[in-house]
Amino acid sequence: MAIPGPDVVRALRGIVGDTHVLTEPDVAASYLTDWTGTWTGEAAVVRPADTAEVADVMRACAAHSVAVTPQGGNTGLVGGSTPTPGDDRPWVLLSLRRLDTVGDVDSQGRCVGAGAGATLASVHAAAAGAGLAFGVDLAARDSATIGGMVATNAGGIRMIRHGDTRAQVLGIEAVLPSGDVFTRWRPLRKDNVGYHLPALLAGSEGTLAVITRVLLRLVPAAARTAVALVGTVDVAAAQRVTRSIEASGRLIEAAEIMTRAGVDLVAAAGVRAPFDSGTTLLVETAGDTGDLSEALAAAGSDVVDAVVEAGPAREAWRLRESHTETIARSSTTPVVKLDVSVPLDRVQDLVDRVDRLAAAAGVRAVQFGHLGDGNIHVNLLDVPLDDQCTAADRVLRMVADLGGSISAEHGIGRAKAASVGLGRDDVDVAAMRAIKSALDPCGIMNPGAIFADP
Ligand SMILES: Cc1cc2nc3c(=O)[nH]c(=O)nc-3n(C[C@H](O)[C@H](O)[C@H](O)COP(=O)(O)OP(=O)(O)OC[C@H]3O[C@@H](n4cnc5c(N)ncnc54)[C@H](O)[C@@H]3O)c2cc1C
Incomplete structure (x- = not known):
């Protein structure tokens, strides 16, 4: 029924x-x-x-x-x-896809209103048309919608520079489960009247209300960007290279990490990989501070190999952005996908532990992600169906043990609902449930997401 x-x-x-x-x-x-x-x-x-x-x-x-x-x-x-x-x-x-209108950009107030069903790409295009930019970007930009991005509080490749989607929300219109329409729609940078309900709806994953329109903050477009693909021996060396570039005065627009297994997979699918290396760092910088190659030279022996291009350097980005789809096509069973974050000084430890766990289980691990945010996408390929829950649980426990988060940017959904207790204590979960009951007393909003039981 x-x-x-x-x-x-x-x-x-x-x-x-x-x-x-x-x-x-x-x-x-x-x-x-x-x-x-x-x-x-x-x-x-x-x-x-x-x-x-x-x-x-x-x-x-x-x-x-x-x-x-x-x-x-x-x-x-x-x-x-x-x-x-x-x-x-x-x-x-x-x-919500039919609610896809993007309004006129307010160049003075640096904001734009978009319907929940507007794609991320359409918001980027509107912002660029006014000489501005929207501060969140991700590879699914042609399909992902503004409503979905707010509902998941998406992170993406520019988070290191501009923060998550929540940080871009100036105003919101949403329909509560009762059918009442909630509107907070003022292009104010500062507005501290009581609880910040737009921020609460960001990351609510469809469990509290239906987002129908969003007023989005825009930022100045990055000027004079450069992109480097840098080969390093491991993740820790890639982190040192990123810090060295930052110390040279450049603005880091993105810092992405790809391990050998992922680069090999994507290269086998036809994307050009410029060199053979243990780990590949993709770093994008902005600003007129001279040649990026000089900053890489200053990183010394941490740089094993490097190529530098002027932005937008789409071919270099293709190496990184092809990962999710290539991985999905390369596993004999559904991929065990875990999006996690750990403190920056534990990223190398996490990557090593996952590789050891995969080797012991006889499955393939592909790890990549947003290095600057300590956010690694762990993908386990060819895991037999009966072993998938155990494999996921072992990785999530490992992350909790490292002081990390079991969901960095994708949310909890149904896939991780049973594991919420690994990320939040009992009092915290009870407070979240109280909010859910207050806004959705009949429990009709996306049951089974975030909380496994209604
Ligand atoms: C190739 C690829 C790359 C990706 N890269 C990233 C990345 O870098 N960073 C990242 O964070 N994510 C990434 N994602 C995940 C995904 O794109 C994001 O989670 C995105 O925000 C989802 O938007 P959507 O419109 O597709 O939402 P949907 O998938 O349709 O929905 C996601 C959640 O939001 C809720 N929701 C959707 N619309 C609304 C609404 N209007 N009101 C209330 N709730 C709503 C749904 O109920 C669901 O819980 C990637 C996905 C792919 C396929």
Whole structure:
């Protein structure tokens, strides 16, 4: 009974129009399986056109106790954007993709309003058209939406420079589970009137409200960028190189790490790797402070090999950005994907421990990520299906043991819901549950995400 009964479907069709309620499994399929292919649920797919329709849909769902999973680009990597598999309560998959308007850039106030369904690429284009930039970027930019990015508090490749998505949110419009519309929409850099509800919705993963519009902070576009691919013997050496470049007065726009296993995989898939090295650092800098090669020379023997190009250096970035998709195609079983962070002085330790764990288990490990943030994407390939939960649990415990976080930037979703206790203590979890109950007393918002039990 995951598709709501005929009366509810009729009411939903009355709100959004017949063609925007999908109940045929074939037509709805692409919405109901997540990007990793691991999570598939059942639901009626509903595609509202604007905030008023979202509010009416939420009122109808609340009145009939229908569960709702909001969805943007469906590029999330933790099973948060599709209904819980095997859960037979009536369910609506609420696609926000039609809310894709990007407003005019306010060049003076350095901000832009965007609908929840606007893609990241469309916001980048609007900002660039006004000579500005949006401070968050990630490889899924052509599909990931602003609503999904706020809901997951996405990090990405520029986080070292501009912070996470939460830090870019100046205002928000969202529909509460009751259907009431919450709006805080002022282009103010400072506004301390009570609780910061937009910040609370950032990272809420569809469990508190449906985000419909976001007022985004813009930043000056980076000038005179340069990109270096640097071969180093290990991760610790790559960290020293990054610090040395920083000490030379350059602004670090991105500092990404790729281990040998990932570079080899991507190179075998046809992307050019400039040299053979244990570890590859991709570093992008901005500012007119001379040749980046000179700063690399100052890093001494930590640099084994290096190539430097003027930005945007798309070919160099392709080596890094091809990782997620290439890894997904290269495993004989679904990839065990874990997005974790550890204190900066423990990153080498984590990478070594994961490699040892994989070798002992006879599986392949590919590790890469956002070095400047201590954020490593751990991918275990060819793990037999029966061993996947144990493998994931061992890595997450290892991360907790190193003083790290079991979710750096992808969120908890359903994939890590059972492990929340490894990242937060009992009082903390109880406070989060109290917030959830206050905003969503009937528990209809994305049940199973963040909290395994409702
Ligand atoms: C190739 C690739 C590279 C990636 N790189 C990065 C990276 O560098 N950094 C990073 O952080 N992530 C990365 N991701 C993960 C993903 O792109 C982000 O999590 C992104 O923010 C998800 O946006 P989305 O629109 O696809 O959201 P979805 O996948 O549709 O949804 C994700 C979560 O947000 C909720 N949600 C979606 N829209 C709304 C809304 N309007 N209101 C309320 N809740 C909503 C959903 O219920 C779900 O819980 C990558 C993914 C891929 C495939």
